[in-house]
Amino acid sequence: MKCGIVVFPGSNCDHDCFHILKHVLSQETHWLWHKEEANLESFDLVVLPGGFSYGDYLRAGAIASFSPIMNSIVRFAKAGGKVFGICNGFQVLLESGLLPGTLIQNQSRKFICKNVSVRVENTDTPFTRNCRENQVLEIPIAHHQGSYYIDPFSLNQLEENGQILFRYCDATGKVSAESNPNGSVGSVAGVSNEQKNVMGMMPHPERCADPKLMGTDGQIIFQSLISNS
Amino acid sequence: MLAQIHVTFKEGVLDPQGKTVHHALNDLGYDEVLDVNIGKYLEIKxxxxxxxxxxxxxxxxxxxxxxxxxxxxxxxxxxxxx
Known part of the structure; x- marks a missing residue:
């Protein structure tokens, strides 16, 4: 699988993503610089990593969504290419209109950095096809602006289209207000577009995908993409 | 010309900052405060x-x-x- 990792000014999880794809999972991986448009035709996957692109000025992801590389990524996504946004990358995908909804400040107003459980809600996507139905993954979150918001009608539509890929839950897979760390509507932790080739999530699977570190639950998402390409 | 722009949350969207300031104002004795919305103000020349x-x-x-x-x-x- 040929992968590209986008580097915005302020990205800080780009090297983690690069490390997992290239060194842990032995995939061909390239950097994509935000200032240049790129020919992505030969790529299988583009990852928008976490961080604080452009210092999160104005709104998280707002300025990055107008970077030259985003023109190439929008074209790539429209042609069916797989695009994966993690944390700040998710925020960029929402701001660019590739994914529906938006992310607002956590209900607690605090930056939250901890391991959480998420339940796989749809296994029929390139990002989740190696998962079991309702599988619970333990993946860390680290964000201040991670409360997913969309109007109730659109949330219902996402549900009907199977676009909700992950929900925050407890260790047994139960979804409740207590297991929702940031106040996201519907406990949504990750969503895809209607075609299922663009996905964004707040938890960081790249932080739990190297066997040298504690936990490898995040690997299954990258493995799904690899076995699908 | 100067554009004076206000950006605020739409109704129904949770505004945690506004809520906190609302409670703080009530704690200070300003019981007449019913709601607080915090937004952005931009001036563009x-x-x-x-x-x-x-x-x-x-x-x-x-x-x-x-x-x-x-x-x-x-x-x-x-x-x-x-």
């Missing part, structure tokens, strides 16, 4: 040929970048400058 043109362009700036219209609404006024 413009070199526009006319007010009509500025109006169109500023609206476009708000829709494209300055406000996220999924959760935010905006209003602005144009003030002449020397």
């Amino acid at each position: 413009l070199d526009s040929a006319s007010e009509e043109e500025a109006e169109i362009r500023v609206r476009e700036m708000c829709e494209r970048l300055l406000a996220n219209t999924v959760i935010e609404s905006f209003r602005f006024s144009l003030v002449p400058t020397e």
